[in-house]
Amino acid sequence: MKITHILLAGTILIGSVSCSKLDEKPESLLVSEQFYLNENQAVSAVNGSYRKLYESGQSIYNSLFQIAVEMATDDYEAGPRARNAHVRAISNLTHDASNDRMEQLWKQSYDAINASNQNIEYIAQIDTEKINEFIRQRLINEAKFLRALHYFNLVRWFGPVPLVLQPATSLSVDELYVAKATEKEVYLQIIADLKDAENLPQYKSYGDNDKGRASSGAAKSILAKVYLTQQDWSNAKLKAQEVIDKEGYDLFPEFTDVFNIDMKNGIEHIFSAQFKGNSGYQGNSLASRSAPTDIPGINGDYADAWHTEGGLYNSFSSQDKRLSTTFTIGMTSPIDGKYYALAKPQFHKYYDESVVGNQSQSSKNLPIIRYAEVLLILAEAENELNGPSSLAQAAINKVRVRADIDPVGADLIKDTFREAVFEERRKELTFEYQRWFDLVRRGATYYVTKLKAAGKINAAPRHLHFPTPQRELNLNPNLKQHPDWINN
Template sequence: MKRLLLLLMLLQAITSCNKLLDKKPTDFVDPAGFYNSEEELNMALAAVYDPLGNEYMYGSSLWFQFGICTDEAFYAFSANAYSAPMFYQYDYTNPYVGGIWQQCYIGIERANMLIENINKPSMDETKRQAILGEALFLRAYYHFILVSNYGDVPLKLKSSDNVNSISIPRTPAKQVYEQIVTDMKEAEGKVNTITSIGNSSHVSKTAVRGILARVYLYMAGAPMNDQSKYADALYWAQQVDAGNEHELLTTYNATITNSAYSQIFINQCRDIYDIKECIWEVDFYAKDADPTYAEMGKVGTMNLGCTNIDTGRSSSNIKTTIKLYRLYGNGDLRRDWAIAPFSYSATANPLTRTYYTSTNIIGRDAGKWRRSYEPSNFVKLQFTNGTNFPLLRYADVLLMQAEAENEVNGPTATAYTAINKVRRRAYGLPVNVASTVADVPAGLTPAQFRQFIREERARELCFEGVRKGDLLRWGIFTNVMNEMVAEINASNASFTNKSRWITGYATAASSGRYQLLPVPALELNVNKGMTQNPGW
């Protein structure tokens, strides 16, 4: 199931230095001597995927350092070099600001090299095209991360031929997005179906379609505000259903949990692929006793606090907001899974759970990925684990369908059907049967339906790294930051906690510059054609 990691390990082995005094470094793969077989193309493809799991990407940064301090959650402790992004206490020298940029361009460079050498080996043409499709998509996806975080960025469609003299100007965001769409559309016709792949780690046709829907929603929203793109988003979200490969998970193991929603994340903790619900994931690996051959992220190690490493140590770093807690209605089974209703109060094994009182709402731990469900053969380390990170779930696709349909045609039956499936599952009800308890109220105006979708995305997708992007594309980021300052100040938290917890929100609301990251210092130093973002 972790074939991508195994291919990367093999690639590292064959490119390592054999002699300490070799004058020509052999830890660099010379294109002239590589890409000569199907196996080498697959190893090169694994290297294109690799940056996704880096600490500065989905290993942590994109959903933790730059993913919280929204109306879902905040960081509870003090600011330092590691946590500065969560308080908006960073500048262009911050390693996390530079890390996203660097890892994306590493992925783009590797993708370009693979694309340029795709025709070298003699091999099955269908397999060649599938590899090419994945490389094209990943090149586009790395550009998508860049343009949505930094704005205008260099559009790079060829591998570098001179690293000693670099002068690559920024490409307007509109042009970058257009190339992203072009690459992804070409990729969609080449990659395999998720059914034939059998896992969520490789990019499949439905993954491409779902991410295309997300890209078009970004183009429709701020800062581009090209509302004609809602129709494209609707088309691609609906295309996810074309192959009948996906559906919401509706079953669960009643001996360990009480909802299908929680079962999604238990499966991820247990390294179980569910290709019907989970369309695309970043792969991590923590099996076996030797952590040397593991590639881990931090999903689960930052929520539900636990000091017992046998259960699964977690740092209690993601604290949930009052707003998120109150968004859930009575009977919504997602609330007490996404937001842990208890804390661990001792280090003994088994641990003792202390449940919160009804008045103790602010600052509860996020509880979506619980390390107690990790298999016993997983390496149990303090700060990392092997749980995959979800990049696209089918529930997200349904909510994108509902959002785009509402923007194009209003709150039609199609829009209601899509969102109501998600809500019925949340209440433990059959997803195709109408419910007076779970269903969105009938007769909403487009504006009311839009607001309901915005709240539903928080309820369903909290802590999955999409909320900040949603707030920005909806054009409500600054208003929400101000609302969170007011919420914390009105809460029953201590004066000390209030002062610390509002820091990030108040800073983010203080200037429009925080809606984009600054161009990293290293890029400004080496790229003579680069300019800085406004305000930085």
């Protein structure tokens, strides 16, 4: 997807602005209103909102997810070169409300939400002769999709959060000091936005310049995941089945194709964070963060590592085709041509062979949701409704057959099939920002048991959510800390 860089308003973040004149109208907001004058500007504004998913630095889908969320699981840990004390605290489950990664999760998410709110509000006001009505509605629904995605992350990370649905138009107390909505209220808004976004075009109708935009299939797939998270099994099954039957997706023949740069935004990629190195874009920093440091010419950071005691690597069977794409056990130096065995397997999904010495410019996309996950959503929801039926088995086995591992048999019962699906998700979606969400939606006992079994002995029920950042509490008197984090 082509992204045009624009200078839009400095967005107003919840609790992040202090000013002596709280009723004044900021110049940045006047700029925003003056920007939305025609279709080209509207398209540029929405393109800028996509950019907030993965823009340069440690942005939400460009490593912040990994260092602020996934480190708090049984599969990941801060690597040898992870120097930030806040990241290491999350890895050790000793983080608290002062953690700067929590601040960034909150701040960047609300920055992106405000951008979507601006798009929804101001694109609707563009004169009819200045914008095609189909494009207007498509752009508004894309903005609603992005807003829903950010709120879906926020409510799972923090629980109750402020629900802001209009762009900031002043620095008034009422607009700045927003109290938290309930989780139910947030989920109702997520579902409403995604239902509107279901009216987006199918992904195959987009031309080359628009590949990677939100589509009807992306909205339905995220909606299926929302229902799954809420344990609304019937709607999760219904929506996943609709994606499978009507949206035209399929698995790539080979797992490695999912991460083949030449096949980006292909038949399995429902919605991805778009990366393109060496062309003004920030590359996928996960490639550099996980690459080795001690092989001449590789120049990796090794700041992200798999947590050995969690057993992830050994959970793959030797014939599993996903193993060699997900991990590497050694590499050949581009400098001296020698093969170097690693002391420990390292993540390899986003390693870009075209930029061997500069993995910060990796062009491999990061899947936010792909067809394999929709199949696993269907398998899980169907099992919860009807046990391991032939439909549930067919869905999970399509993923397993592609990986060249044995299909699950008909001898499983509901409980063992549930665990089979979770293990399949773990291996299929490794290093794709899914593990923490999967652990916590099973509840405190499941999460704590898994982490303590993996040697992360500080795991506690409060870790089902992250604390509301202390900085936001200090700035906004109407915010309250999550109950699980009071006096902790």
